[in-house]
Amino acid sequence: MVPAPRPTYSVIAKAAGVSEATVSRVLNGDESVHPDRAKRVQDAVDKLGYRKNRVASALASGRSGLIAVVIDDDLSVFSDPFWGTVTSGVSRILSENGIHTVLMVSPVGSIDGGVAHYLKSGEVDGAIFFVLHSDALVNNLKKSGLPMVIAGTPHSSLDIPFVDTDNFGGAYAGTKHLINQGCKKIACITGDIGTTAAKQRLDGYLQAFRETGGIPAKGLICEGDYSLESGMHHARMLLETHPDVDGIFASNDLMAAGAVTVLQDLGRLVPEDVKVVGFDDALIAQTTRPALTTIRQDVVALGEAAGSLMIAQLNGEDVKPIITPTELIIRASA
Amino acid sequence: MVPAPRPTYSVIAKAAGVSEATVSRVLNGDESVHPDRAKRVQDAVDKLGYRKNRVASALASGRSGLIAVVIDDDLSVFSDPFWGTVTSGVSRILSENGIHTVLMVSPVGSIDGGVAHYLKSGEVDGAIFFVLHSDALVNNLKKSGLPMVIAGTPHSSLDIPFVDTDNFGGAYAGTKHLINQGCKKIACITGDIGTTAAKQRLDGYLQAFRETGGIPAKGLICEGDYSLESGMHHARMLLETHPDVDGIFASNDLMAAGAVTVLQDLGRLVPEDVKVVGFDDALIAQTTRPALTTIRQDVVALGEAAGSLMIAQLNGEDVKPIITPTELIIRASA
DNA sequence: ACTACCCGCGAAACCGCTTTCACGAAGTCT
DNA sequence: AGACTTCGTGAAAGCGGTTTCGCGGGTAGT
Known part of the structure; x- marks a missing residue:
């Protein structure tokens, strides 16, 4: 196995005749770089087919580009097409924003369990909860400043954004x-x-x-x-x-x-x-x-709402709960 | 927001009176460390509640601890409880092995699309494919040496491990x-x-x-x-x-x-x-x-089979396809 | 007793990107 | 014209682990 030798900043920098710092600036949309140099960098990137190493980027910046979808239950929940569909909606919105979805299907249990540790560890930039049996964990996590979204109305009135059907x-x-x-x-x-x-x-x-x-x-x-x-x-x-x-x-x-x-x-x-x-x-x-x-x-819409609420939070906007509308479908039984 | 200051190797090393290299060895199960020192390290880890930063670890080691579950389709597939359940099974086995599942619901399309790049970029240690419409991508990816598992029998006879129902x-x-x-x-x-x-x-x-x-x-x-x-x-x-x-x-x-x-x-x-x-x-x-x-x-078993096939590959074992058995359930219609 | 190994361990380089800091050039103000 | 900003940029210091390398001491071989 010969892993394709991926170019790094140093290669791009050399090719464009600028410093690595400038490459970083261009790739992160820093406006302060002179257009000419920015173009040189962009050309080098295109030519060499450069793609940023997200892991290195995550380590240096502290942002992982990962959002956890936490399902507070065992397998049974996910076999319900409902949550599968919601997850799809979430995943689609997030990936449109360059963020990946990591899935955690596990009884969340204590505020000190594995999931809790993981969420606090900074390996994900945020968490979306499904089927929350208790507000304890979320409440605890709130203190850590982790952006969160809850699918379904929470039991207590937390000021954590949520999405729900009407x-x-x-x-x-x-x-x-x-x-x-x-x-x-x-x-x-x-x-x-x-x-x-x-x-x-x-x-x-x-x-x-x-x-x-x-x-x-x-x-x-x-x-x-x-x-x-x-x-x-x-x-x-x-x-x-x-x-x-x-x-x-x-x-x-x-x-x-x-x-x-x-x-x-x-x-x-x-x-x-x-x-x-x-x-x-x-x-x-x-x-x-x-x-x-x-x-x-509209289950997909629910998922998309959850995803966009998360994106908004990551962008520092403050957000409000989203309630998606329902529709009466008249068939034969009534 | 006051992120809990997580201890790092340097803290552990100091507390245990050893070098960071030794801490790393202990935490990665290197046998060559003297038991006494290993214990000192372990004690320090426990006492300080240390948890390894997976991102840093991933960068340094090249192993991310992430497996992608790729669903080659749009939302509709995931609304099928079948795949939701398989995913749960996968996720459970993987997390038991300290690996997280990242979900990609997207028409895979070309061997040059976003998903393909992501998989090749080394950000995941392996990929599990559901609902593969074509073998092209997988075939191409095989060259890169990425461990893969296919859920469902592939169209052509690739020597990529797969799991399927009988x-x-x-x-x-x-x-x-x-x-x-x-x-x-x-x-x-x-x-x-x-x-x-x-x-x-x-x-x-x-x-x-x-x-x-x-x-x-x-x-x-x-x-x-x-x-x-x-x-x-x-x-x-x-x-x-x-x-x-x-x-x-x-x-x-x-x-x-x-x-x-x-x-x-x-x-x-x-x-x-x-x-x-x-x-x-x-x-x-x-x-x-x-x-x-x-x-x-047995849909859960199918997912678990996929997960364990992946784990086996990551451990360097060579693996064979798994076919899970079916069972005739007699009800009223026949 | 002398060279040859092996073993456990620490120093330091390194993974690839981000970000602070400071510097020189250019622009602004009295 | 001299002092003060502002702006674009590169050097370099991290981020937090992993891994190579080589050293010193103990064991073994002759």
Whole structure:
């Protein structure tokens, strides 16, 4: 193996008849170099096919050009196409800005674990967190000045920029749709209530409900956990406790699909007897029969928002949270 | 922002009363240091909470401790939970070995593009490729001596290590199952035939078919593209051209689900009239009614295999391709 | 006892780029 | 015209490790 001998500053400098310092200035966009010399450098760079050694650059400047995407969980999360897609969005925006994405899939756990050390070690210029189970680490890291972005609304009100889908608005629109379709008794199957998204979606449901002047009857709100099984389970329970339920808003499509299956098995027609609305517009929303009416969130946009928030921070701009809009997708189930 | 002042070799060396060279030796597991001194160094390291600066280390040693995972495509690929899961597996194995994963989602295109340059630049110690559309880049990179692993069987016979699922065996087992269930006229809906996996699965189908002594009738083999729509489309065509078809082997679950939907819409009972087998054991296999009989592949294992193949190469061992086994999962559809 | 090795270890060069500092030339101000 | 800035630039000192080289002392061979 004969590694191509990559030219270094000294070669460029010699070829252009300037000092290495000047080469550095030109390559880093320092305006103070005389245009003529800058051009000489640029020509030498082009001619020799020079590419900066990012490692050396990182060591000298203290900026690594790397952003960590930290997924505070084990494998399971990443198998969810949702996070894969978000990651793609992040990665695309970052690489457009010459920054690479390093992936850390690991339960973050303590503020003293491996991930924490890594993030503090200065090997990355920033970190983007997915599926944050606790705000402890982030809170701790904030003191170190590491630029961070959180995907999903954090539990506590940290002044760390985050991006999130308009969970509240989406849930509100979904529930409103059920009301407009004439549903009188609308249940809600929530997601894992330990997540902020599930809470926000519940709030959206409640808000729409409240505007009808009513209050959800006891038992119409079921605490699910985003799984197919919990959708099935709660649909079954609902039919027992509230046989007259005529609308279900589920906090994601998977639970909605589970609910539809159970409803049908128990002889209810969807949407004739019971209308169902999901959330996410996941693939399953299209494959379920009847296809699910659902709330679409633009997942790629979410990732891109996270990426651009990070870029903005690296540029020293101060940033505000970004909430991406949702869209009601009407299909057959409601 | 007050970055914690991280200790350096000079501090450790002073504290332990040895030279920096010795510190380096100890930290890199050089056996030639006297145990007593090694211990002194280790104690100092522990006491001061020293952590090596990977960037400096990378510059000096030429090893970055980074492995690139290159996905030769745009966002769409990563929305497929399959690759997300594989990536998790890779990432886990690598991080257990102190190596980080940098993610590059980008159409690789020419052997002269940004990704290619990056890989050649020595900033990563190796590269793992997913969804390789062409062998050109890999072939070119091979000359540079960069350790590589390909996920999925490459198109041409490169002597680059790869990992793959036993596509042939899985398809064979699936088709065989249909035969054993009494199917006489078994169709195959292939995946995008530009992928090696689709070809291998088709071969497995053909092999099982051949063993029955027959030859698939003209038109029983339909070229799909892994999408739900193509599954639906080809099921529709099949019912027209071969109304007596009684078994369908689809190259993935999504197409199988599409086929099931169409079959039912057109009045066929699954599995009574037509039995259907999918491939992947994706989530949709469980949510489809009837639930799909399918070929499960161990996706995490695939990722871990890719990771360990990379580690082995970095250790200078020579490696062989790894084919992970599949498993027939019998549900309701066949 | 004398030369020949081997071993453990420190000094110092080096990896390739960034950044401070100071210097000379040119421009500005009294 | 002399003193003071400003501007463009190069020399050189890092950044924090790794690795080569060679030295001194102990062991071995004869």
